[in-house]
Amino acid sequence: MSETIRTGGCLCGAVRYEVRGEPYKGGLCHCADCRKITGSSFLHYADWRPHQFSSTGEVRTYAGRSFCPQCGSHTFNLGDDQVEIHLGTLDDAPNDIKPLIEGWAKRRERWLPTLPGIPMFPGDP
Template sequence: MINRLGSCRCGQVKYEVRGPPLRVGICHCKDCRQESGSAFTFFGVWPQSVFDAAGDTVLYEGRRFCPRCGSRMFSCEGNEVEIKLGTLADAPTSHLPTYELWVKRREPWLLPIDGAEQHWENRRPPSVD
């Protein structure tokens, strides 16, 4: 099983995640743009049961930050954890986005990722027939 390590910029918050992500995405929404200071965010989602973190974090609207350096780290919702993949120690990662969210806000000079699902706004869970 692959273990991945990550941390904030100053190293006060550290985490480990085990195994492959459930999904990997890119988001172009206003919140993600503002929080990253960039055109999008790149994230992976894992089961919370394979995630461990150490160090003090601050919570703002469900998102955890390092209070010392301000790095956006992760958020936990239900039994999943969403990790900002830029905080992984190994870069570049082998994770390829399988979907993009809020493509209506994507910069016109950014091309869609080949093979990735394109969602006008939020990702919709598959319907159960």
């Protein structure tokens, strides 16, 4: 059985990344920071371990969130024990990575349909 490899990057292509294997968690976040960073109602993300991740190109970081200094695309957040990928930056769409949780549901838009079987947390899960 072969390992899944997913690639992604920023809008201008200066930053590229690869993740290997499956994420260990993922979901939707409706917090104020994620809404501002995405310019949308929520962030769809998934987390991989650092050994599953590699990237090329220059990134800048603000408050732990990495972005391309050329086009401004937010692609991933690097942590000591996880790499959070903004799933909208993956090359394959749809990518079939389903959310497992919803965080900051108290900020969730009321017009969004409920996702059956997905637990919602009022703040951080």
